[in-house]
Amino acid sequence: MTSTDTQLGQSAIANGAAHRDGTHDSGPASVSEVIDRMENAAEGSETTLRDVVSALGEASFVPVLMAPALAVVSPLSGVPVFSSICGITIALVAIQLLLNRDHLWLPDWMMRRKVKTESLRKATQWLRKPAGFLDRMSRERISFLVDRPFSWITELACLFCGISMPFLELLPFTSSILGGAVTMFSLSLLVRDGLIAVFGFAVVACAATLGYVLVV
Numbered sequence: 001m002t003s004t005d006t007q008l009g010q011s012a013i014a015n016g017a018a019h020r021d022g023t024h025d026s027g028p029a030s031v032s033e034v035i036d037r038m039e040n041a042a043e044g045s046e047t048t049l050r051d052v053v054s055a056l057g058e059a060s061f062v063p064v065l066m067a068p069a070l071a072v073v074s075p076l077s078g079v080p081v082f083s084s085i086c087g088i089t090i091a092l093v094a095i096q097l098l099l100n101r102d103h104l105w106l107p108d109w110m111m112r113r114k115v116k117t118e119s120l121r122k123a124t125q126w127l128r129k130p131a132g133f134l135d136r137m138s139r140e141r142i143s144f145l146v147d148r149p150f151s152w153i154t155e156l157a158c159l160f161c162g163i164s165m166p167f168l169e170l171l172p173f174t175s176s177i178l179g180g181a182v183t184m185f186s187l188s189l190l191v192r193d194g195l196i197a198v199f200g201f202a203v204v205a206c207a208a209t210l211g212y213v214l215v216v
Contacts, residue, residue: 027060030138031131031187034063034070039124042117049089050111061104065093065158066186072165072179073130074123076115083175085113087165090182094159098152134183138193145194154185154197157204161185171214177207 028034034056041047041055056063068086077083089110096104144150161178168174184200187193 027057028063029190030135031066031070031183032128032135034066035124035127035131037063038067038070039121042120042124045117046114047117047120048112048114049106053106053111061093061097062186062190064104065090065097066183066190069161069179069182069186070127070131071123073176073183074126076119076123077176077179079115079119081169082115083169083179084166085110086179087162087175089162090165091159091162094155094162097155098159134187134196138187138191138196140192142194142198143192145197146188146192150194151189154188154200157201158182158185161204161207168211171211174207174211174214177203177210181207 028037037055037057038052041051043051052067053064056067068089071077072083072086089106092106092110093104146154161182165175165178168178181200181203184196184203188195188197188200
């Protein structure tokens with residue numbers, strides 16, 4: 001294990017404050033770039049979350065929020081407990097965004113979670129078309145909706161989605177729908193697109209309605 005891997009496993013993804021002042025760091029700046037980094041991390045027979053985080057960049061709060069959301073939207077969501085792990089990851093990142101932390105922390109047991117590399121590569125290929133569509137549709141607009149204090153609402157919505165995923169594991173499609181919403185929320189923060197955030201809230205409403213119908 002390299003020193004970089006050890007650092008990531010213990011605490012570690014440094015200085016994600018750039019998203020708070022309306023700029024972004026040297027990490028991915030679009031959904032397609034996040035997928036590129038995820039695909040680049042897919043080496044060997046299995047790929048860990050540590051590999052993906054390292055590929056996304058050590059200063060990438062929002063891309064790290066987006067990556068598990070994209071994974072839940074993909075066919076990987078069919079892997080047992082996969083949606084729950086992604087939901088917990090999303091919730092942890094969202095909490096630290098709300099707390100305005102300078103460093104992102106993920107527990108080592110989570111960083112060691114892994115999937116088959118071939119499955120991850122198939123998932124990234126599956127995500128290419130929807131990612132391209134989102135990138136073409138997004139641009140900076142209604143940016144006050146992704147500034148404080150409004151961005152707190154978006155981050156709280158990401159937290160709600162992440163916490164909900166483990167409880168919705170057995171309800172078909174619900175976790176994937178919430179993953180789509182978190183993808184939109186994180187994209188809105190990444191490119192300062194308030195309209196995409198509004199669409200994200202609409203998706204959450206659809207997921208809540210579907211969940212109610214399936215339960216009741």
